Amino acid sequence: MATNTYEGTVKGRTKSKEEMRHIFESILKSGSLKSKRSVSSNQNEYECNNIYRGLAIIISNENFKNCKQRNYCDDELTNMQETFGQHLNFTVVTFKDLTAQQINWVVEIACEQTQFHQNSDCFACIIGSHGNEKPRPVDSLPTEVYYRDHCIYGVDNDTVTTKSIIEKVAGVKGLQDKPKMFFIQACRSKMKPDEFCNEHGHEVLVRSIVKNSLNQTNEATSSDTVSPSASKPTDNDPIGSMSKDQDITEFSIKAALKKFFDYNINKPKEIIRVVDPPCADDCLVVYSTASEKNSYGREGVGGWMLYSLHKAILTQIKRIDQESSKINCIDILRVLNDMTYYVSKYFEVDESSESTHPKGMEKRKVPVVFEHCFPKEMCFYL
Template sequence: MEDRHRKILRTNRSSLVKELKPSELYDGLLSRGVFTQDMIDEIQSAGTRRDQARQLVRDLETRGKCAFPAFLECLREAGQNQLAGLLQGGETLPRPFPTPSPPVILPLPVDLPKDVDKYDKGDGPLRQYDPQNPEKLNPILVQNPNKDSLNLRPVARPRHDSLQSYKMDANPCGYCLIINNVDFDPQSGLNTRKGSDIDCNKLEKRFKSLNFIVIVKKNLKQKQIRHELSALSKKDHSPYDCCVVIILSHGTEASNSRFPGAVYGVDGAPAVSVEVITNYFNGQHCPSLQGKPKLFFIQACGGGKSDMGFEMSPSETRPSIGDLGDETDAIPGSSSSDSLSTSDETDARVTLPTPSDILVSYSTFPGYVSWRAKETGSWYVEILDRVLEENADTVDLVNMLMMVNDRVSQNSALGVYKQMPGSFNFLRMLLYFQVLPQCQS
């Protein structure tokens, strides 16, 4: 597909997912050779109408240069003229080359089994599905009455293992709160987090490009962090599809039952546990986010341990980055939850409802430090931003986070220390971000 047509599809993706009726287009797209029957079956197995529309548009971008004009023709034939006009935008598009009709081949007369409708032509011996197990995918062998004169195989069945996707086409998509703690009270014993402003600026631009309402708060004390989280949870999220919270700060370990770790305010008061942070947005405290994805990105240390990694074979090694100026977001001289007060440990064990539709992405493994460069920002945020830029329009969030894990794991601090991000994923479906057209590469 030509780049200009691909951009038109991406620009109007939200409208297509909302309005497109895929079932009315399948025959036309099949007859024009845009999709094969297997591809149509795969799209149909995606789930709801919205999911099928999203999959259809995504697959359409991978087809040839005639796919876009053929898609417009199919829209008009199906009476979906409003979408066709939206995509065409007054542009005169060439009509696709007609797909030649396949030649008619008359088969030689053969004696077929009475239940031949269970079969399809192909390679290999005669097979059929076990009638006692109609859903069984592995066929059983049957004696072929015509020996080698006829080879048959079972008819392909559509797949039903595709996950559905969250609705993510609201405009705007939702709120994104970024808490950026840089300058800490000298009495807290916590160092200034040089490079964090770079992280904050990257993430603010990135999530605006993903159609979020971005709210940035800087240098918050412990009580102010709680206040901002509470205020966001009390907003009406009914018009939106998602909510994002990003915290850039010093951190530590914390007692927990589901989500490890805790983050500090600039006053150094008892840290706010990640479990408490997510609790503000559960079904009880934030009903308008019920069933919607709630995403948390934590750039902070999970403790004071430093990972020196393990030796790899030469064939597995890849170039690593990092320099002598890299710092950590750990508490100086502390590597455990001993520094937390009794009251904060109680908060960290607050019982939560089932944490469905929540994903918490950590910059580092629980208990370990997280590295940050003064000039370029933290490893985690730098790579997260790059992965979102390169893949957000086509790849779901969980797969992108695995890309982040892999790339961050290749970095080295001081030529020795490593970092391994990870996430606690309680999402029930795939999550694809919106990407605003002016921000696409």
């Protein structure tokens, strides 16, 4: 297991892409073999009979050019090396204080390891840094639409979009049909603090697009044509005995706005804010906070989400030790449940008189947000 942490600079000079590639080559020559090659317990699980668990790239940034330092970076790295290297037996490559360009290089080089990926069960990417949601220019949509992409800061204050990282990994042939996991410990607040935005996460206020969508829906549903693979409801089916006037429209946006928000058609148009969640096939993406929200860490602990991930893995290993005659694997969904439990139970913003958080932010909790496109169960057999 590789435990070295490689910094983005050497003797005051930024490391090149070739130097980064050499680091990968030296580590992968002696990749961590699994203690035993297991066969999935059923056809609904991902295959796990390869010789390697997989590659895990860990990146944690501490010292930024203009942003506040993440003084818990080293705690974060230690926990993640232990979690993925020691407990889950990944082949770990760890970096600290990378620029945005270097983060891109690390991801690109990791994607080039075709032979290693072909002999691996899965892939993991863990990143701890500052983050934000920045506007994305979109020419083909109405001017009221405001797309945002989540981005991760390099120590040079330049950014890399989470979407681009995931898309690169998702396109690797050696990882097709294999689980790819991304754990992002970073803020998701807005790029420009003076922009107006409601604190409602993914809430979307709709204007003309809703009207167009409703018109298209009405036109589509007015036809009596039925898909060849579908069948019309019979008189015995509940839906077949219902008349159309019993239908309840779930998409009546205008009525809801008028009732709850005192909507008036003469009011200025609201901007439709859309956060593009970059989840691809066979991918799991875990964020340390919700859209438009801040993320937190603590000295001696690390980022809240990553620390809780570490604790969740330990909890599952302890469970295996206690029930060794019944089970010998860690289910990733149970890990996610335990992780969210730890964050919600043990972490909240400091409420002491010395706290630097704005008034009203005391005791604020931050939810872990995750999404996945796993068509199968994923288990780590130990």
